[in-house]
Amino acid sequence: xxSCNVSFEKNKNTVCSTVCSSCQLAKSHRLPTHLSLSCASxxxxxxxxxxxxxxxxxxxxxxxxxxxxxxxxxxxxxFYPLQTKDQAxxxxxxxxxxxxxxxxAKIKCLQSDNGGEFRSxxxxxxxTDIFHRFSYPYNSTQxxxxxxxxxxxxxxxxxxxxxxxxxxxFWQYAxxxxxxxxxxxxxxxxxxxxxxxxxxxxxxxxxxxRVFGCLCYPFIRPYNSHKLQYRSVQSLFLGYSLHNKGFLCxxxxxxxxxxxxxxxxxxxxxxLAKTQPLSPTKATxxxxxxxxxxxxFPSPTFCSNGSHTSSLSSSPSTSEASDSVSSPTVTPAxxxxxxxxxxxxxxxxxxxxxxxxxxxRGITKKKTIFYxxxxxxxxxxxxxxxxxxxxxxxxxDLEIAALHRNQxxxxxxxxxEVNLIGCKWVYKLKHKPDGRIERYKTRLVAKRYNQTHGLxxxxxxxxxxxxxxxxxxxTVALNFQWEIRQLDVHNAFLNGELEEQVYxxxxxxxxxxxxxxxxxxxxxxxxxxxxxxRAWFQRLSSVLIQWGxxxxxxxxxxxxxxxxxxTLIVLVYVDDIIITGCSSTQISSLIxxxxxxxxxxxxxQLSYFLGxxxxxxxxxxxxxxxxxxxxxxHRTEMFDTKPAKTPGVVGKNLSKFDGDPMDEVTQYRSVxxxxxxxxxxxxxxxxxxxxxCQFMQQPTSAHWLSVKRILRYLKGTMQDGLLLSPSxxxxxxxxxxxxxxxxxxxxxxxxxxxxxxGGNLVSWSSTKQKVVSRSSAESEYRALALATAEIxxxxxxxxxxxxxxxxxxxxxxxxxxxxxxAKNPVFHARTKHIxxxxxxxxxxxxxxxxxxxxxxxxxxxxxxLTKHLTSSRFxxxxxxxxxxxxxxxxxxxDKTKIEEVVTDPT
Numbered sequence: 001x002x003s004c005n006v007s008f009e010k011n012k013n014t015v016c017s018t019v020c021s022s023c024q025l026a027k028s029h030r031l032p033t034h035l036s037l038s039c040a041s042x043x044x045x046x047x048x049x050x051x052x053x054x055x056x057x058x059x060x061x062x063x064x065x066x067x068x069x070x071x072x073x074x075x076x077x078x079f080y081p082l083q084t085k086d087q088a089x090x091x092x093x094x095x096x097x098x099x100x101x102x103x104x105a106k107i108k109c110l111q112s113d114n115g116g117e118f119r120s121x122x123x124x125x126x127x128t129d130i131f132h133r134f135s136y137p138y139n140s141t142q143x144x145x146x147x148x149x150x151x152x153x154x155x156x157x158x159x160x161x162x163x164x165x166x167x168x169x170f171w172q173y174a175x176x177x178x179x180x181x182x183x184x185x186x187x188x189x190x191x192x193x194x195x196x197x198x199x200x201x202x203x204x205x206x207x208x209x210r211v212f213g214c215l216c217y218p219f220i221r222p223y224n225s226h227k228l229q230y231r232s233v234q235s236l237f238l239g240y241s242l243h244n245k246g247f248l249c250x251x252x253x254x255x256x257x258x259x260x261x262x263x264x265x266x267x268x269x270x271x272l273a274k275t276q277p278l279s280p281t282k283a284t285x286x287x288x289x290x291x292x293x294x295x296x297f298p299s300p301t302f303c304s305n306g307s308h309t310s311s312l313s314s315s316p317s318t319s320e321a322s323d324s325v326s327s328p329t330v331t332p333a334x335x336x337x338x339x340x341x342x343x344x345x346x347x348x349x350x351x352x353x354x355x356x357x358x359x360x361r362g363i364t365k366k367k368t369i370f371y372x373x374x375x376x377x378x379x380x381x382x383x384x385x386x387x388x389x390x391x392x393x394x395x396x397d398l399e400i401a402a403l404h405r406n407q408x409x410x411x412x413x414x415x416x417e418v419n420l421i422g423c424k425w426v427y428k429l430k431h432k433p434d435g436r437i438e439r440y441k442t443r444l445v446a447k448r449y450n451q452t453h454g455l456x457x458x459x460x461x462x463x464x465x466x467x468x469x470x471x472x473x474x475t476v477a478l479n480f481q482w483e484i485r486q487l488d489v490h491n492a493f494l495n496g497e498l499e500e501q502v503y504x505x506x507x508x509x510x511x512x513x514x515x516x517x518x519x520x521x522x523x524x525x526x527x528x529x530x531x532x533x534r535a536w537f538q539r540l541s542s543v544l545i546q547w548g549x550x551x552x553x554x555x556x557x558x559x560x561x562x563x564x565x566x567t568l569i570v571l572v573y574v575d576d577i578i579i580t581g582c583s584s585t586q587i588s589s590l591i592x593x594x595x596x597x598x599x600x601x602x603x604x605q606l607s608y609f610l611g612x613x614x615x616x617x618x619x620x621x622x623x624x625x626x627x628x629x630x631x632x633x634h635r636t637e638m639f640d641t642k643p644a645k646t647p648g649v650v651g652k653n654l655s656k657f658d659g660d661p662m663d664e665v666t667q668y669r670s671v672x673x674x675x676x677x678x679x680x681x682x683x684x685x686x687x688x689x690x691x692x693c694q695f696m697q698q699p700t701s702a703h704w705l706s707v708k709r710i711l712r713y714l715k716g717t718m719q720d721g722l723l724l725s726p727s728x729x730x731x732x733x734x735x736x737x738x739x740x741x742x743x744x745x746x747x748x749x750x751x752x753x754x755x756x757x758g759g760n761l762v763s764w765s766s767t768k769q770k771v772v773s774r775s776s777a778e779s780e781y782r783a784l785a786l787a788t789a790e791i792x793x794x795x796x797x798x799x800x801x802x803x804x805x806x807x808x809x810x811x812x813x814x815x816x817x818x819x820x821x822a823k824n825p826v827f828h829a830r831t832k833h834i835x836x837x838x839x840x841x842x843x844x845x846x847x848x849x850x851x852x853x854x855x856x857x858x859x860x861x862x863x864x865l866t867k868h869l870t871s872s873r874f875x876x877x878x879x880x881x882x883x884x885x886x887x888x889x890x891x892x893x894d895k896t897k898i899e900e901v902v903t904d905p906t
Contacts, residue, residue: 039072043199044105046072048146049112051088052154054664057381059172062637066175067091068153070146072111074199075190077149079179081172085663088117089124096128109133113143116663153178164213165273165388168381170238173248177212177239184209210237210247215269218249219262232264236271379427383508386427386442395442396425399491400510402599403444406494409504409520411512418503420519421450423528425508432608444507446528456502462533465557465571467680470578471623471724471762472794473558473569474606476803477580478621479726479758484580484606485587490599492575496525496535533574543597544570547590554797562802569801573610612681615721617887623681624721624886629714632674636711643716644709645875647688648868652706655744656695659702668699671707678714681722683881684874685710686766687752687865694743694768719885727758732794732809735855736787737862738769740776747772749779752865753787754881755794761882763790766865780815781841787811788841788850795849808848812855 040046053065063081067088070077078099080091100106109131112118118134125132135143156178157171166174184204186192196204210216217232224231235249238257246261252271386392403409414420426445430438451457477484489495502522506512525532541551544559549570552558561568561581568581568590579587594600606614615622633639662668675689688710695703732755739750748769755763765786773779791809798805844850857863861880869877 041073042105043071043073043103044099044107046109046111047107048072048143048149049092049110049118050143050146050150051082051085051115051117052150053082053085054666055168055171057168057171060169061172063172066172068146068149068179069095070149071195071199072145074195075145075187076183076195076199077153077179079153079176081176085115085117086120089120092121093124111135111143111146116661149182152182156182160212163211164270166213167272167385173238174212180240180242181209208240210265211267212239213237213270213272215266215271216247216249217264217266218247218258218260220258220260223258234271237263237265379429383425386425387509391440392427392442395427395440396509399442399444400507402491403494406491406524408494408524408526409522411506411515411518412503412521413517414503414519418501419450419452419456420503420505421456422447422505423507423526426527443527446502446504446526446532448528448530451502451530456500457529457531458500460530460534462537462574463556464573466555468763468790468794469555469558469797470571471722471760472757472797473571473578473580473801474621474623475724475727475757475760475762476730476798476801477569478619478724479730480582481619481726482580482582483584483587484578485591486603486606486609487577487579487591487594488601488603489575489577490601492540492598493525493527493529493532493536495598496532496537496539498522498525498529498531498535500531502529536575537572540572540598543594547593552797552800554793554800560800567802576610578606578609611677613721613886615886620723620725622721622723622884622886624719625678625681626718626721626886628674628678629718632671632678633711633715633718636671636708638708638711638715641708641712641715644712645716645871646869647685647710647713648691648706649709650868650870652868653742653744654691654695654703654706656698656700657745659700659705662699662701662704665699668704668707669696671711672696675707675710682714682720682883683722683754683761683764684717684720684864684878684883685713686764687750687867688713690766690768720883721886722761723882723884724760727760729806730758730798730803731807732757732791732798732805734787734791734809734811735860735862736780736783736811736813737860737866738773738776738779738783738815739866740773740779742867743768749773749782750866751779751783751786752862753783753790754862754865755787755790756882757794757798759882763794764865765790777815780813784811784813784852785841788844791850792844808851810851810853812853812860814855814857814860816854 048070049067051065051067055064058064059081061081062083065082065085067080067082068077069080078095080095082088082091096107107130110121110125111133112121113135118132121132153175157175160166160174160177161168161170183195184206186194190198194204196202214237216235216237218235219232221229221231233251233253235251235258238248238250241248241259244259246259247263249258249260249263250256251258380386380389380392386396423444423446426443428441428443430441432438474484476482504520504522504526506516506518506520512518522529525535529535537557541559545551547561549559549561549568552560557572559570559572561570563586566581566583566586568579568583568586570590571578579590581587591600591602595602608614611625611628613624613626615624630639633641672689672692675685676693679686679689688706692703692707692710734753734755736751736753738752741747742750748771750766751769752766753764754761767786769779769782773782788811791811795805795809841850845852861877863869864874864877864881
């Protein structure tokens with residue numbers, strides 16, 4: 001080698017005798033990454049690909065991700081928005097066909113990281129003879145060129161949004177425009193040429209560049225419905241059309257996006273930078289509503305001016321062949337936008353306009369017009385955004401005033417060696433049951449993740465009232481015709497007394513200029529503190545106990561007071577309170593006493609509690625979550641789906657091995673969690689939701705399809721709710737059932753029970769048993785034990801309420817062997833392995849505390865909680881679950897709502 005004049009540098013990373021093994025084990029770190037000098041010699045020889053996301057905010061088209069393709073030779077970048085990760089492969093296939101046809105070349109090598117969305121490319125790349133090169137796991141530097149391009153696009157895009165004061169929902173437009181500009185910026189790497197010039201060998205047109213987000217006036221006369229309409233409208237410039245020769249102009253009053261080359265720009269004016277959102281009480285329709293600082297424009301689609309074919313110097317050079325593939329972000333093949341939408345499907349406030357040709361009168365041609373959804377005000381994410389809206393400023397002022405009035409903190413010098421936690425503002429729009437904005441609500445929230453256990457907090461547990469307790473108390477109140485009132489405590493957590501020393505920085509935007517260096521020493525609990533819920537509950541319970549209330553033993557969030565001839569019941573769920581009792585005078589007196597200590601809002605008769613809509617009709621009560629279901633369907637884009645008759649498919653027993661792993665596990669968990677809360681009033685979906693909950697750790701596409709099936713069922717039953725009616729006898733009756741070995745993965749059984757009080761369904765459960773049962777009798781026996789435990793608890797609760805139970809509770813079963821096991825105290829070989837605590841059912845039967853009765857399988861309503869059924873059987877059993885559509889003509893306290901509608905201009 002020396003004779004050939006070939007020499008090698010000594011590798012500094014090679015282990016030699018002087019290396020300390022202990023130091024290497026303790027101090028190992030990443031080695032310096034050397035700059036790669038290799039570069040492709042022609043276009044498409046090497047293409048880098050990477051995915052960005054998920055974005056915390058959906059774009060106006062519903063995108064949460066974007067995909068970048070970077071040509072290694074020219075550094076030219078293509079931008080594709082995606083709604084989900086699994087769209088990456090279809091987008092790549094279309095990208096490949098487009099660029100290979102455009103440049104008459106083949107993609108030879110694809111460079112990516114080890115993301116699951118790229119591992120799915122394997123089969124397709126093998127079929128097309130494209131070499132797939134991965135970077136090492138946890139080593140993003142090997143895919144550094146496209147990683148750095150991500151940062152470049154995001155930084156410029158965010159700068160465009162900030163300069164134009166646009167809400168984050170417009171990030172797709174901003175990032176698309178950023179990519180358009182980056183491709184036209186000269187680069188030192190390319191000898192001061194632009195990626196566009198390097199790839200297409202022609203100079204890009206810089207004359208058409210305009211300031212993003214500025215005010216513009218597009219020519220819209222072809223879209224006018226009559227000759228007296230204005231020829232233009234004030235619009236917002238959103239970038240460049242890459243498939244039409246024109247600019248994207250948003251009419252933010254109607255939500256229309258026009259594409260036209262005939263635009264006059266006012267680049268010194270930014271409409272959203274100076275626009276103040278209108279108060280909801282002053283606007284009568286979305287047609288006249290100016291965009292708020294934070295707005296939502298779902299599903300952006302475009303209104304293409306096909307008649308404009310002339311080339312103007314002020315328009316971008318996108319009509320040239322070389323520029324037509326520069327960034328295919330709005331084509332149907334590469335984006336999430338629909339290819340075609342008919343006018344009868346559009347949410348337009350008026351029929352789509354038609355243009356009549358002058359030479360051929362009577363012949364009309366439709367204009368393909370796509371509308372944005374109605375503009376709606378949503379919550380700001382930062383203090384800077386909130387300060388642009390006087391409604392939020394007023395809400396923050398009220399919150400600060402309440403904090404000072406409550407003497408929540410003292411300003412002190414920061415002690416040394418203390419844990420200083422931060423704080424932030426959280427903004428929330430409170431809506432009425434009909435969806436109208438009720439108020440703007442802000443909260444100063446402590447950053448709890450900075451707290452340290454044992455230093456500034458100890459115990460954190462705080463109880464809330466059980467859903468079954470609420471249903472039982474409402475049933476009792478209906479039966480005795482008691483008044484039911486609802487309260488909301490203003491700034492409830494601020495009333496809690498802190499036992500620990502907690503120091504917090506001063507609130508953002510409200511720094512005391514006299515003492516800017518001081519910090520807040522908290523005397524009262526603050527929202528966000530880990531111990532705040534516990535401190536508030538202890539404060540409220542101490543006040544109630546001081547007034548003669550007793551804390552329930554069966555539900556620690558229920559408080560009882562019994563006088564000579566009066567009964568008062570208080571149910572507490574954090575800061576939402578339900579009060580009922582036999583005396584309206586005593587209820588009003590209690591509310592007045594509570595209001596003297598805590599700032600309350602007396603909401604009158606129970607009508608909307610924890611997202612549950614309460615309706616009254618002929619002495620009965622309907623508990624529904626219609627608005628909650630509607631919001632969930634809109635959030636999952638399933639509102640327009642075809643309804644299903646049942647929440648599950650008969651014979652479809654899901655396994656953890658079914659389907660392909662999901663990339664978006666967060667979405668699955670979020671939706672299933674929302675469905676869990678929905679089971680408070682919907683026992684008909686309890687089994688399907690419980691089944692979906694079993695795959696939270698690693699959901700697959702098959703599991704997601706089962707969740708969509710539940711959503712389709714909810715679409716057709718949105719108005720359904722739990723019906724509670726008064727009864728002559730408050731008897732307890734239960735049904736239990738089990739499906740032996742129903743789980744294909746671990747062969748465990750499913751248990752289900754229903755418990756009725758006076759004919760009203762007040763408690764139910766659908767669960768997977770914790771151990772494997774050796775026989776169907778054993779699985780049924782375990783189900784009987786669960787139902788028995790619930791009935792015993794219910795008996796204790798009713799005894800605390802001093803409600804007489806006229807008869808021994810009945811528990812219906814369908815397995816004779818389980819019945820004999822429950823009645824026969826003999827300990828024999830077939831039951832000796834069963835946990836001892838389950839045998840308490842025998843004791844209850846022997847003591848006469850519960851009666852067991854046989855029910856045939858066809859009449860067993862609990863069968864609905866253990867397996868999926870045919871539509872006919874499902875509907876038959878559902879009729880026994882006290883589920884009924886809510887009454888439309890009466891909804892809560894209707895008198896109050898009618899007065900609000902009359903006095904509210906909206």
